[in-house]
Amino acid sequence: MSEKLFVPSWLLRRNSTSSIIEDLSLPLVPFEDCSSTRNYAATIIPPFYHTLSLLGIFGNVCSLVICLKPSRPWSIGSIGVLNLALCDLAYLASIPPRAIYVSENYDWSMGSSLCILSNILHFVGLTSSTMFICVVSTDRFLAIVFPLESRMVRTPRNAALVSLLLWAITVLLIYLSYPNINYRERKSGIRYCGTVVTSRFRYSTATYNLLSYYSVQVSVPLLLLIPSYVKIIARMRQSRQQWAAGNMQGRGDKTIWLIAVFIANFFVCWVPGQLLHIIACIIFFTLYDHTNTCRVANVVNLLVESSQLLYCLNAILDPFIFHIQEGLWELVSKALESVGCRVCWWSNYAWSGKKHFGGPPSVSVVQLS
Numbered sequence: 001m002s003e004k005l006f007v008p009s010w011l012l013r014r015n016s017t018s019s020i021i022e023d024l025s026l027p028l029v030p031f032e033d034c035s036s037t038r039n040y041a042a043t044i045i046p047p048f049y050h051t052l053s054l055l056g057i058f059g060n061v062c063s064l065v066i067c068l069k070p071s072r073p074w075s076i077g078s079i080g081v082l083n084l085a086l087c088d089l090a091y092l093a094s095i096p097p098r099a100i101y102v103s104e105n106y107d108w109s110m111g112s113s114l115c116i117l118s119n120i121l122h123f124v125g126l127t128s129s130t131m132f133i134c135v136v137s138t139d140r141f142l143a144i145v146f147p148l149e150s151r152m153v154r155t156p157r158n159a160a161l162v163s164l165l166l167w168a169i170t171v172l173l174i175y176l177s178y179p180n181i182n183y184r185e186r187k188s189g190i191r192y193c194g195t196v197v198t199s200r201f202r203y204s205t206a207t208y209n210l211l212s213y214y215s216v217q218v219s220v221p222l223l224l225l226i227p228s229y230v231k232i233i234a235r236m237r238q239s240r241q242q243w244a245a246g247n248m249q250g251r252g253d254k255t256i257w258l259i260a261v262f263i264a265n266f267f268v269c270w271v272p273g274q275l276l277h278i279i280a281c282i283i284f285f286t287l288y289d290h291t292n293t294c295r296v297a298n299v300v301n302l303l304v305e306s307s308q309l310l311y312c313l314n315a316i317l318d319p320f321i322f323h324i325q326e327g328l329w330e331l332v333s334k335a336l337e338s339v340g341c342r343v344c345w346w347s348n349y350a351w352s353g354k355k356h357f358g359g360p361p362s363v364s365v366v367q368l369s
Contacts, residue, residue: 024197024284025182026277027301029106029190034294041298042103045305049099052312056092060085063319079159080136081322083166087132088315091125094118095312101193102305108183108193115183115193120174126311128170130217133266134224135162136322141228144235177213197281214281218274221266229263262321269314276307 066072067082097118101108108115139159142150180196198212280303288296 024281025192025194026197026280026304027106027194028284028297029192029194030293030297031186031188032293034297041302041305042105045309046099046103048309049095049102049312052309052316053092053095053099056088056312056315059316059319060088060092063322064089074156074160076139076154076156076159079156079163080132080139081319083132083163084129084136084318084322087125087129088318089125090121091129091311092315094122094125095308098122098308106190106192106301108191112183112193116181119181119193119195120178123174123177124170125315126217127173128166130221131166131169132163133270134221135166137225137228141232144232197277214274214277218271218278222271225263225266229259233259258321265314265317265321269310269317273307273310273314276303276310280304 063081063085067078067085072078097110097114100110139154142154182196183191183193185191280300283303284296284300
């Protein structure tokens with residue numbers, strides 16, 4: 001029966017009479033033939049996948065080479081960029097198999113092992129990217145807003161330890177979500193490769209569903225990044241009056257502009273990419289009524305593939321944005337450090353008892369390693 005077309009085999013074994021309306025796997029591949037209505041996807045989307053993945057892999061490999069140069073000292077910034085490049089490469093490695101899958105009208109011809117590996121790389125890239133973007137943004141927030149208080153915490157050693165912790169958390173989350181990866185061969189000969197997004201059935205080792213996953217992927221970065229960067233921009237504008245007029249003020253303006261570019265990239269690529277998955281789920285649960293299977297499947301799959309294209313674009317832009325930001329912020333930091341040293345000397349001189357003006361002056365130091 002067509003009602004069972006989206007139910008993975010382990011769900012059917014649990015309860016073969018249950019309603020399909022409460023279950024969803026992506027991509028949405030009905031039992032009935034919908035190939036004639038999705039030819040546009042098979043011909044248009046794969047070339048974009050191949051092009052964007054190649055550009056992204058090239059850019060992030062170059063980013064790795066720059067970060068791993070023997071002559072380049074390890075810093076908090078370089079460790080952050082290195083990890084973000086690894087995240088993007090993991091995600092981009094899953095795109096060429098997906099492009100082939102779409103071009104073959106969702107008939108997976110590369111075997112179950114590559115299906116599982118491709119999905120694991122996909123979720124490793126997305127999960128780790130979210131965490132490292134949040135951590136890098138938090139580090140910048142501490143460096144700008146609490147420069148003196150965070151100096152002992154913001155060290156390359158601690159940055160490396162946090163990176164290892166985040167990768168361990170990523171591995172744990174992928175292990176917990178492994179039952180959501182679904183590969184099966186149908187009687188019609190179609191080989192399906194996808195993920196169970198949500199189900200009313202509770203599998204013993206599946207402790208969360210992917211609908212919750214996509215919701216967290218949107219909400220946590222939004223709640224963290226927006227307040228952080230608003231405060232960062234406000235603090236940098238406030239600090240500009242302490243800088244020498246001209247050169248350093250121009251660099252500060254460039255840094256603020258690059259922060260705005262990063263936020264724009266986040267809102268144009270990352271957030272819509274996550275939201276499209278949620279919208280696809282909402283469309284399925286609200287519009288699917290057994291009579292419009294192909295139409296709903298085509299809309300849902302188009303939204304999902306569009307989200308993947310946005311992720312690819314984000315992975316392409318990440319290395320350029322973060323490397324340019326790192327370079328400018330280091331220049332700003334060095335200039336502010338020299339200004340801060342002169343002010344600190346005067347503060348020590350005043351507090352030594354030779355001169356006293358009622359307390360140490362207020363110092364704002366920005367140090368981005």
